[in-house]
Structures are given as C-alpha cells and as structure tokens.
Amino acid sequence: MTFGQYWDDWVERRRQLKDIRESTLLGYISPWKTHIRDVLAGVRMDRLFVPVVEQVFTRIDQKNQALLAARASDDPTVRASVRGKRITGPVTQQRIRATIRTVLASAEREHVVTFSAAKLVKLEAGKKAKGVVWTKARVEAFGLAYEKRLAAERAAPVKPKKPLERFKVWLSTPRPSPVMVWTPAQLGAFLDYAASDRLYALYHLVAFRGLRRGEACGARWLDGDMDEGVLATAKQLINVGREVKEGSPKTESSDAVVALDAVTVAVLRAHKVRQNAERLSWGPVWTDTGRIFTREDGRELTPDWVSEHFERLTFAAGLPPIRLHDLRHGAATLSLAAGNDMKTTSAMLRHSSVSITADLYTTVLPLVAREAAEASVALVPRATAVGETSVTGGLPSVSHGTNRESQADTGSRKPQVGPATKSRAGGT
Structure with a gap:
C-alpha cells in the first residue's frame, strides 16, 4: 500500500x-x-x-x-x-x-x-507573528510601496486580462507584519467611515468586544440580552469549501458569555431596527435565520465575503490594511490600554489561559508606551534638573542648585515632560 x-x-x-x-x-x-x-x-x-x-x-x-x-x-x-x-x-x-x-x-x-x-523531521520553529502597530512612519512607507507597485503594474508591457484594480494592488502590497493593528485614531476613522454601512454593527462588535469572525456571523438574537448587556457566543459560521456551515465555537472556553458595553448595546439596537425594516421590505421572501447579522433578504452571511467587504471599506476610507481578525487583536490592545488587567482581557477574548493572551494580544500602542515611560521617570526624584546636551557632545549637562534650599526645591519637583503626541489616522 x-x-x-x-x-x-x-x-x-x-x-x-x-x-x-x-x-x-x-x-x-x-x-x-x-x-x-x-x-x-x-x-x-x-x-x-x-x-x-x-x-x-x-x-x-x-x-x-x-x-x-x-x-x-x-x-x-x-x-x-x-x-x-x-x-x-x-x-x-x-x-x-x-x-x-x-x-x-x-x-x-x-x-x-x-x-x-x-x-x-526537524523544522525551523514556527513562531506566530506578533501584532505590529500602524505607526505614522509605517503608514508612509506602505503608501510609497503601494504607489511604486501601482506604477509598475500600469507600466507593465503585458496587460492583465481584467482591468487593473487599485484595491487588489493595495491588498497585495507587503505589510510590516502579517498581523497589523490600528491605532485608536485609525480605528475611529474606520468606524466613522463605515457608520452608514449595513454591517457597521458587526465590525463595531468585533472591534470592541473581540469576537471572532465566525462568532459574529453566527450570533443569534436569542443568544443575546440587550437589557442585561450580554451576548453568548454559542454558534459560529465557517466556510467549508464553497459552503457555509454552522458549528460550535472554536474551543470549549470560546463558548461563553460576552459582556456588552452601553455603546455596543445601542449600536445593536439600532441594527435591529434596520433589520426589521429590511424584513418588512422583503416581505414573504425574507429568510428568518434568527441571525443578528444577515444579508438584506435575511440569509446567512458568508464569512469570507464579510472579510473582503471589510477590506474594501478600509481601502475606501484611506486607511492602511489589516485583516478582519486583526480587529480582535486591536480589541485586546484597547482593553489593556484602558487599564484592564490581563485576566480581564483574557476573559473578554475567551481564551483558555491568560498565557495565550499574553503571547498573542499584548501589542502596546506607541502612545501608551510613551505614557508608561513618562510615568516611570516621574517616580524617580532628582536633585538636579537635566538640561540640554552639553557643548562637548557628551552626557547632557545639569544645572546645580546655588544652595541647599534651591536643591531641595528642585528635588521636590517632577521632571518636566512635553505633552504626548496626538494620534492621527495616519499613526502616532
């Protein structure tokens, strides 16, 4: 055999x-x-x-x-x-x-x-890619690479059978890491742009509560309680070849209840109103699947299509590309940046252990990292104030107090630090 x-x-x-x-x-x-x-x-x-x-x-x-x-x-x-x-x-x-x-x-x-x-058989250790934030410098570098690739495609002597689509070129342009994370400002820009899209509530739910794509597509109204602000992730939709099938959550720990904040509850209620209007519009041909997120006629969504729709919205919004699943990484990062501890964030993501969260979803935003650094420096009392770089080009010069009283006064002050750089859609 x-x-x-x-x-x-x-x-x-x-x-x-x-x-x-x-x-x-x-x-x-x-x-x-x-x-x-x-x-x-x-x-x-x-x-x-x-x-x-x-x-x-x-x-x-x-x-x-x-x-x-x-x-x-x-x-x-x-x-x-x-x-x-x-x-x-x-x-x-x-x-x-x-x-x-x-x-x-x-x-x-x-x-x-x-x-x-x-x-x-011995192979190179396979390390999962860590999340990398779309900082301003990375966004600019990506933009230049995209424009260069677009120009090369237009100048190619052999023209493709299908018309050149800028979105496809943008999507195929290499990124700093397979896992990219938006800054809060970039996420806000996307949500603002997508606010009128009929699937806005789905992307909002993934971005802030960290649901997986299949869990969001498979969510049912009977699994949620908007008055209590909870949603159970009891089912998921997955692509099996060209078919879409319902299955259980990815792991046993994934089958859990997700707490919903007040804003997310309001977004879901507004989505329900929209869905009811679509139900009335389609009349008897409406397909009642019980899903929270559906097509216009009530049929189930195709998870792969949901991902492509998200990428096209991102391109149209003028933002750097991320995968839909990367919104889940971003939800973890936002949770940690907001001051939630690792255990709380791990519970939100429904991981089987805190170590998984620590390994995969602890991307620290540059602004958060800077604030942490400033806080660390502020903890150390100094008797001398660090000045500008010395004329010798060596260590920064320091200004000594003229007497003990001035030194004591200097030591009681916290180091002067500039304001944190404000986030923009292009990065921080």
Whole structure:
C-alpha cells in the first residue's frame, strides 16, 4: 500500500465517522494537494523513512526561493506571474508536518507502519507573528510601496486580462507584519467611515468586544440580552469549501458569555431596527435565520465575503490594511490600554489561559508606551534638573542648585515632560 492509497482511505473514514470537524479535514486536504501529494503519494508505507518525508520540505524551500527570485526580477512579466502568491513560512510548514503526523499516527495504531517518520523531521520553529502597530512612519512607507507597485503594474508591457484594480494592488502590497493593528485614531476613522454601512454593527462588535469572525456571523438574537448587556457566543459560521456551515465555537472556553458595553448595546439596537425594516421590505421572501447579522433578504452571511467587504471599506476610507481578525487583536490592545488587567482581557477574548493572551494580544500602542515611560521617570526624584546636551557632545549637562534650599526645591519637583503626541489616522 502506498501513502496515497492510505491517505484516500483515511480521509474517507474520517468523513464516515465524523470524528473531526469538516473544516479541520479540509485543513488537512489543502496541504495534501499543494505540497504532500506530489512527493509522497507514490511511496510505499514501509518506505516512509525520515529522509523521504524531508523531501516534502526540501521541495517547499525550492518553491520559496523561486518565488522570491521572481518577485525581485526586473521583468514585470515575471513579477506578474507570482502576483498574489505567498511563500510557505515556518508556521505553515509546521502545520504541514502536523498533517503528515496525524495520518501516520493512525497508521501506527493500526500497525500499518512501525513508527512515524514525521515525528523525527526537524523544522525551523514556527513562531506566530506578533501584532505590529500602524505607526505614522509605517503608514508612509506602505503608501510609497503601494504607489511604486501601482506604477509598475500600469507600466507593465503585458496587460492583465481584467482591468487593473487599485484595491487588489493595495491588498497585495507587503505589510510590516502579517498581523497589523490600528491605532485608536485609525480605528475611529474606520468606524466613522463605515457608520452608514449595513454591517457597521458587526465590525463595531468585533472591534470592541473581540469576537471572532465566525462568532459574529453566527450570533443569534436569542443568544443575546440587550437589557442585561450580554451576548453568548454559542454558534459560529465557517466556510467549508464553497459552503457555509454552522458549528460550535472554536474551543470549549470560546463558548461563553460576552459582556456588552452601553455603546455596543445601542449600536445593536439600532441594527435591529434596520433589520426589521429590511424584513418588512422583503416581505414573504425574507429568510428568518434568527441571525443578528444577515444579508438584506435575511440569509446567512458568508464569512469570507464579510472579510473582503471589510477590506474594501478600509481601502475606501484611506486607511492602511489589516485583516478582519486583526480587529480582535486591536480589541485586546484597547482593553489593556484602558487599564484592564490581563485576566480581564483574557476573559473578554475567551481564551483558555491568560498565557495565550499574553503571547498573542499584548501589542502596546506607541502612545501608551510613551505614557508608561513618562510615568516611570516621574517616580524617580532628582536633585538636579537635566538640561540640554552639553557643548562637548557628551552626557547632557545639569544645572546645580546655588544652595541647599534651591536643591531641595528642585528635588521636590517632577521632571518636566512635553505633552504626548496626538494620534492621527495616519499613526502616532
């Protein structure tokens, strides 16, 4: 039996037994088709040694190098051939290995193989990307990169079949990190721009209460109590291939109750009024799904479409790009910046442990970091006032008091600090 034959049998059994989520199974099938099948499908199960499995990742490295070379090419046609394609990074490679390990673990339990070679394959540690704030300097650098890429696309001798869309160029322009976070001013600019959009309440809910995309799309009116200011995240909608299916929350801790602030409650009540008007407008053809957020005719939203709609609103608002899920990162950052402790923020996000919150969602905004630094300096009493840089170019000069009384008076004062830089939509 070859690995490809065992794989087909394993997938079919998973579908029959339904012992893993369909979305998870699709998450296994995707790397199989993209990276694993071409290398391992024809290999006999008793020949799956470590060097054989390593060839999967050798092939990935070769594809990555070719992709990077094409991006750096002076030929616009070559660059166009890899537009929209991404390298397969360490985190993704870890997931690919995990896919092979999962299948071989079943084979080992069934005595089809004597050991799992995937366990012994060494890969670069996959570190999850940390959130990076869109500061003013990063926004300006991104804008220049976008304009340069747009000009190159317009000057390309080989024109694409479809008309050039500025949004697509903007979306494909590299960002400082896969996980980007807006400043409060940028978030405010987006919310102001999107205030008249029919899905404004969904984006507001994600931005301030940290719901996941699927949880927001799957939220039902019966799960909420606007008078009490709570919303239970009991269901989520997920894309399974081209279909949208209802499922349970991501983890056991995700199935919890989210506290709603007064502003969010008011936003949801206004959304209910809008939805009722749409219900009356559509009449008998309205589809009553019970969802808080729906299409105009009441049908369920497609999560992928909700993400693209969010990105198009962001582009139209003239803001730097972030993913819809990055609003969740921003909600955590805003919570911490507002003075909430890690445990409170972790509970809002419904993480299984505080350490997960600390690892993933503790992006500190530049303004908050500066205020913390100023507060730290203010705690230290000084007998001398730090002046301007000395003429020698060395350490800053200091002004000594003329007598003990003046020194005591100087020591009683707090250091003079300038006002914090005000946030703008372009960054802080």
